[in-house]
Every structure is written in C-alpha cells, then in structure tokens.
Amino acid sequence: MTSETNPVRVGIIGGGLMGREAASAFARWFALENYPVRAELTAVCDVQTKMLDWFKQIPTVRLLTGKHQELLGSTEVDVVYVAVPHHLHETIYLDVLRAGKDLLAEKPFGIDLAAARRIRDEAARLGRFVRVSSEFPFLPGVQRVYQLAASGALGRIISVRAGFLHSSDLDPEKPINWKRQSQYCGEIGVMGDLGLHVAHVPLRLGWSPSSLYAQLQKIHAVRPDGKGGTAPCDTWDNAVIHGNASIGGNVVPMSLEMKRMAPTETNTWYIEILGTDRGARYSTKEPKTLWTYRRDKEQWWEKTDLGFGMPFRTITGGIFEPGFPDVLMQMWAAFLAERAGKLDGRFACATPDEAVASHEWWAAALQSHREQKIVSIR
Numbered sequence: 001m002t003s004e005t006n007p008v009r010v011g012i013i014g015g016g017l018m019g020r021e022a023a024s025a026f027a028r029w030f031a032l033e034n035y036p037v038r039a040e041l042t043a044v045c046d047v048q049t050k051m052l053d054w055f056k057q058i059p060t061v062r063l064l065t066g067k068h069q070e071l072l073g074s075t076e077v078d079v080v081y082v083a084v085p086h087h088l089h090e091t092i093y094l095d096v097l098r099a100g101k102d103l104l105a106e107k108p109f110g111i112d113l114a115a116a117r118r119i120r121d122e123a124a125r126l127g128r129f130v131r132v133s134s135e136f137p138f139l140p141g142v143q144r145v146y147q148l149a150a151s152g153a154l155g156r157i158i159s160v161r162a163g164f165l166h167s168s169d170l171d172p173e174k175p176i177n178w179k180r181q182s183q184y185c186g187e188i189g190v191m192g193d194l195g196l197h198v199a200h201v202p203l204r205l206g207w208s209p210s211s212l213y214a215q216l217q218k219i220h221a222v223r224p225d226g227k228g229g230t231a232p233c234d235t236w237d238n239a240v241i242h243g244n245a246s247i248g249g250n251v252v253p254m255s256l257e258m259k260r261m262a263p264t265e266t267n268t269w270y271i272e273i274l275g276t277d278r279g280a281r282y283s284t285k286e287p288k289t290l291w292t293y294r295r296d297k298e299q300w301w302e303k304t305d306l307g308f309g310m311p312f313r314t315i316t317g318g319i320f321e322p323g324f325p326d327v328l329m330q331m332w333a334a335f336l337a338e339r340a341g342k343l344d345g346r347f348a349c350a351t352p353d354e355a356v357a358s359h360e361w362w363a364a365a366l367q368s369h370r371e372q373k374i375v376s377i378r
C-alpha cells in the first residue's frame with residue numbers, strides 16, 4: 001500500500017505505443033509495496049481521436065483532448081509524460097515546463113543537441129523536476145552490473161561494451177513511419193531512438209568518451225509509403241561507435257552499438273564491463289541471467305539466475321522473471337519517488353544533463369562519420 005493521501009495526478013501527451021505502456025503501469029500501481037507515492041492517470045492528449053478512444057476504459061481518466069494546451073491548463077494534472085515524435089519534443093516539453101508542471105520526457109530529449117540544451121536550460125531556469133525515460137537499468141541484472149562497477153570491485157577497467165539491437169527493419173517492404181525520417185526522428189536517427197538506453201549506465205558511472213570514431217549505415221534508403229508509392233528512408237539505421245573514455249585515470253575503449261538492422265535481435269539491450277579483477281555482463285537475450293567473472297589462476301564466467309530483485313518491491317514473487325512492463329513501472333516509481341524526495345539511494349532516472357551528454361556523443365558521431373575522423377568531445 002502507498003502512504004500519501006493525495007495521489008500525484010499524471011497527464012500523458014501522446015497516446016501511442018509508449019503512452020499506453022505508461023497507462024498500464026499506473027493501472028496496477030497497487031502492485032508496489034510500501035511505496036511512498038500514490039499516482040493516478042487523469043488526462044490524456046493525442047491528436048488522433050482513435051488513439052484517445054482506448055483510454056476511455058481507464059476509470060481515473062477525466063480529460064481526453066486533442067490539444068496539449070488543454071491538458072496543460074488542467075488543474076487536475078501535476079506531472080506530464082510526453083511520448084510524441086522527436087520533432088515535437090522541444091515545443092511540447094517547453095510548454096509543459098512553462099505551464100508549471102513536472103515532466104517525464106521521452107528520449108532523445110529533443111531532436112538534436114541544440115534542442116536538448118534549450119530544454120535542459122529552461123527546466124533549470126524554471127526549477128521544474130525533469131527526468132528522461134530509460135527503463136533498462138531497472139532490470140535486476142543491470143542493477144547488479146551497475147552496483148559491481150560502481151563498487152570498484154572490478155579493479156582497473158579494461159573495456160566497456162554496450163548496445164541495443166533491433167531487427168524489425170530488415171524487411172524492405174515494411175512501410176515507412178516517422179521513426180525512419182530525419183524531419184521527424186532527427187538526423188541522428190537510430191542514435192536518437194536507441195542511444196540514451198545505451199548511454200545511461202555508462203553516464204551514471206561517470207564514464208563518457210572524450211573522443212570517438214563512428215561508423216554509420218543507411219541500409220534501406222527507400223520504403224513503401226503505405227499509400228501505394230515509396231518514400232525516402234533517410235535516417236541512420238545502424239551506428240557503431242568506438243570511444244576513448246577516461247576511467248580511473250586510464251584511457252579505456254568504450255564500444256557502443258545501436259542498430260535497427262541486427263539480424264535475429266528483437267530488442268536486445270546489453271552491457272559488458274571487464275576489469276582486471278572482475279567482470280560483469282548482462283543481456284536482455286537471457287533476461288534472468290547475470291554473468292560475472294572473478295580473477296584466479298584461471299578465469300571463468302559464472303552464471304547466476306536472478307529473480308525479481310527490483311529496486312522497488314512489488315507483490316510479485318521473488319523468483320519470478322521481470323519483463324518490459326515491470327521495468328517501465330520501476331522507472332516511473334523511481335521518477336515519482338525522486339520527485340517526492342524519497343528515492344532513498346535507489347537508482348534514479350536519467351537526468352537532463354545525462355540526456356544532453358548523450359546528444360553530445362551523437363553530434364560527435366555525425367561529425368566523425370561525415371569527416372571520417374576521430375572527433376573530440378568538449
């Protein structure tokens with residue numbers, strides 16, 4: 001049970017894939033145990049009426065509107081989650097902040113680096129609480145990798161590899177959508193789509209490349225437009241980044257992969273951190289498996305089956321497996337707990353500064369690919 005009397009009232013702008021996923025987290029908020037903040041979804045905005053219809057089944061939703069200004073004018077909304085195409089991030093995020101609401105923003109937090117900086121600076125000027133969506137670190141396996149790395153137990157860090165791989169775009173007959181067009185998704189393409197997910201844990205550990213070399217690929221340049229014709233597919237599909245990060249005073253290779261065209265991968269998020277004393281590896285391909293190694297005369301990988309070791313306890317049995325809806329709920333729990341000053345040392349959502357830092361990597365990657373050279377960051 002939660003302990004606060006008045007619930008935090010949440011509004012959603014953008015009721016598509018992610019807007020619905022967020023709604024489903026609030027619909028089972030009571031699953032959180034001894035959690036300090038009540039929350040309810042009160043308002044939803046989407047420009048498509050058919051998207052709003054789905055939210056009519058949620059009893060707490062009192063406002064359905066096609067205009068985000070109307071949602072922002074509601075006195076029944078304290079916090080807003082915005083899940084719209086990237087070219088709309090800046091305008092809508094700034095409107096949220098100027099309406100006096102707090103914001104859980106979707107990545108990439110603006111269509112490019114300049115937009116991300118403007119949003120971050122306005123949030124700071126207005127003193128609003130803003131965090132950016134990135135849910136994978138809340139998986140028990142990722143929590144364990146993070147804790148091991150942060151503890152210093154790995155010894156001198158030798159290498160860092162992180163990535164996020166999809167394959168749904170391999171089919172050239174898949175019709176175009178906004179995520180495949182620069183004007184809506186941004187010139188950074190797949191790095192904007194998948195990049196903050198890859199950057200969040202390294203950034204939280206304080207690890208950031210000071211220079212990088214990037215290889216970017218566009219694989220299918222044209223797709224069906226869904227209306228009998230074709231449309232240009234002009235975003236980067238795959239990005240491989242070779243970075244140099246300063247970790248513990250040493251230059252360490254940091255490899256980052258973001259791919260929409262990675263055969264056989266559906267939604268594979270992974271991280272591997274190798275040190276001289278220990279190492280840790282986790283992938284959503286084996287969602288309950290944590291791999292660690294320890295140095296002895298020989299070294300070998302040890303496999304641990306993890307249960308439901310989430311940062312925020314729920315009614316779910318400790319040996320059960322977690323999935324995407326669970327970590328999305330955990331991310332929301334972290335957001336609302338931190339906003340209430342009750343995070344109590346648990347892992348926090350990505351900050352505006354971290355989102356801006358990731359944009360700096362992607363801007364450098366575009367330059368590196370364009371000029372075919374290593375680019376320094378800051």
Ligand SMILES: NC(=O)c1ccc[n+]([C@@H]2O[C@H](COP(=O)([O-])OP(=O)(O)OC[C@H]3O[C@@H](n4cnc5c(N)ncnc54)[C@H](O)[C@@H]3O)[C@@H](O)[C@H]2O)c1
Nearest residue numbers: 014015016017018019045046047048051083084106107133
């Ligand atoms: N955290 C994650 O794992 C994750 C996963 C997928 C997408 N995303 C991010 O979420 C955001 C949305 O992606 P999605 O997959 O939900 O997209 P989507 O296309 O499924 O949904 C976007 C919705 O926004 C609505 N919309 C468009 N313009 C609007 C406006 N002016 N006002 C109100 N609604 C408007 C559309 O009608 C649509 O229903 C993007 O920033 C994307 O990068 C995050």
